[in-house]
Amino acid sequence: MRTDVIIIGGGAAGLFCAIEAGRRGRRALVLEHNAEIGRKIIISGGGRCNFTNLNTTAENFVSRNPHFARSALARYTPADFVELVKAHRIEFYEKKLGQLFCRGRSHEIVEMLLTECRRSRVEIKPDTSVERIEKGRHFTVTTSRGTFESEALVIATGGLSFPKIGATGFGYGVARQFGIAIEETRPSLVPLVFSGANEFRGLAGISIDAEVTTGSQSFRENILFTHRGLSGPAILQASNYWQPGGEVEFNLLPAQDIATAVNENRRSRQRLDNFLKGLLPERFVEVFAARRLPLKPLNELSNRDIESVTTEIHHWRRAFTETEGWHKAEVTLGGVSTSELSSQTMEAKKVPGLFFIGEVVDVTGWLGGYNFQWAWASGHAAGTAL
Ligand SMILES: Cc1cc2nc3c(=O)[nH]c(=O)nc-3n(C[C@H](O)[C@H](O)[C@H](O)COP(=O)(O)OP(=O)(O)OC[C@H]3O[C@@H](n4cnc5c(N)ncnc54)[C@H](O)[C@@H]3O)c2cc1C
CATH class of the missing domain: 2.40.30.10 (Translation factors)
Incomplete structure (x- = not known):
């Protein structure tokens, strides 16, 4: 099957990127190896998903290049996400220090993203393991559910924290395959x-x-x-x-x-x-x-x-x-080197058509909704560039 863009990883960044690409008329296919979409969103914020922080600035992130996140964060802000949450009539409140949480359950955020995916005609394939990626004129992705081809490939597989709900080092493997540098990874937001x-x-x-x-x-x-x-x-x-x-x-x-x-x-x-x-x-x-x-x-x-x-x-x-290690860490420090990516689009400089978004990139937010804001903003940056 041939499509415009394949996104590997049906989490916060991947779904958001797919929505934006779909809105702009691109045919987006999301491949997720879990049976359930957005599992990390569901367990986040103690089940209430701290989905953004009103005070987000680039200073709230750790990265070898502290300026890298600036452009994407400026183009998709917490206010933009709040507008979407309001449009879906999800009730929320500010717990403290600009941290916005769902009043109900985190599932509502996943439902919102899935509704937006349907509106954008995004195709989602859960329970799909990627076996191989090849690049010729197009990207060819071989999976447990068949082979797919696309012009663009987005890696949105997140970091290494919480392996029990499906976190893998897959994205770093793809970076290595294409000769893209990685900043050393370690558990963070961790005891x-x-x-x-x-x-x-x-x-x-x-x-x-x-x-x-x-x-x-x-x-x-x-x-x-x-x-x-x-x-x-x-x-x-x-x-x-x-x-x-x-x-x-x-x-x-x-x-x-x-x-x-x-x-x-x-x-x-x-x-x-x-x-x-x-x-x-x-x-x-x-x-x-x-x-x-x-x-x-x-x-x-x-x-x-x-x-x-x-x-x-x-x-x-x-x-x-x-x-206390990956089982207790909320995020991964380090990841795909920002020096390898365009800060405007998240596209790999060496490999046209290949994008990295969300936590797999060497951008790590503070505790308090900043990591989701990075997932939305980087997903949006790639989604509008595809
Ligand atoms: C317990 C916990 C609570 C958290 N609470 C908050 C919070 O309240 N606020 C906040 O801002 N941040 C929170 N975070 C951090 C936040 O969840 C992440 O930073 C964010 O989800 C990253 O988004 P992402 O899309 O990059 O990765 P993820 O949301 O992790 O999505 C990656 C997706 O890729 C899939 N995947 C991985 N490997 C493969 C593969 N080989 N093939 C196919 N699919 C694959 C995964 O199953 C997953 O669905 C929390 C993290 C944890 C662990």
Whole structure:
């Protein structure tokens, strides 16, 4: 069978690209190896799909080329996607920090995309495994359901996170086949594992509002103790910037200056750890203070003691050896090198007619709806260029 464009991957970016191509009169065929379309959308945002972020800018993405995403993001904005969601009468709300979630279930977003696909006369073949891709004058894609030919081929197979719902490294294999460079991949938006002995083992489930800094980036949200290290939104955000083996700095009382608080109570005979239990979770203070702080009454603390308390509370540093891996990661850092692609169209510079969109590309968003916005925007960029 011959068509205008074949899109491999029936996820967020692939469906969106197909819709746009179809709107412009192109015959689009989507090949998806899962029996169900858009599985990652369905499980996203805790089942409510955080489908965009109102504050999206290129600064919310990590990529070897931080400017690459700018053009596509500017041409398809969160407001454009919101308009589509409204047109489909999907109820949504802003949870925090510009993050838009469905009020109902994520399925509604998949249904919306499938409805738009029908309107655009997109053909979708689920349960279809791609066996081989060849390029002569056209692309020839051999699958478990026959052979298809097209003028253009779009790779929208996503990244490596959540292999249990069908994530594969397929897109990187296609890039290699065509001599296209790949930036090293690793799990991200993922909990981190402490290096060395875990002195906080007993604290799993406890969370603290903290400011977390890695490199030049700081995020203020909760951190959550796990059995092996730390999770929570601030840690997931930091994982986009953390380097394996590296340290992370924590401000455990970002809203308050501990030296001022102690000085205001300098005549008190209350012991420092008991005083801190009024500011931080008790069990955390018991473990943290016993190891790192002078356990003296406030009226016996020297200026030096207060300096060291300030360092521990506002600049606590901890090293992590690894992440919790692909099974827990929401996204993939790295991917198809942006230096190989047109930032306007997502077409490979070396291989006319071959496009890469969505998470398979070396563009990784922060937690909070940014990754879907990249999927829509890059899908739209390719869809309008096809
Ligand atoms: C648990 C979880 C929650 C998330 N929540 C959010 C959120 O709320 N907001 C947000 O912005 N981002 C979220 N993300 C990230 C977001 O889901 C992804 O960044 C986004 O789905 C990427 O879109 P994509 O189309 O590039 O890839 P995907 O949506 O992953 O689509 C790729 C598709 O390709 C298919 N495929 C793979 N290999 C092949 C092959 N060989 N042949 C055929 N088909 C293939 C896959 O089955 C899949 O359907 C979440 C991720 C996870 C894991």
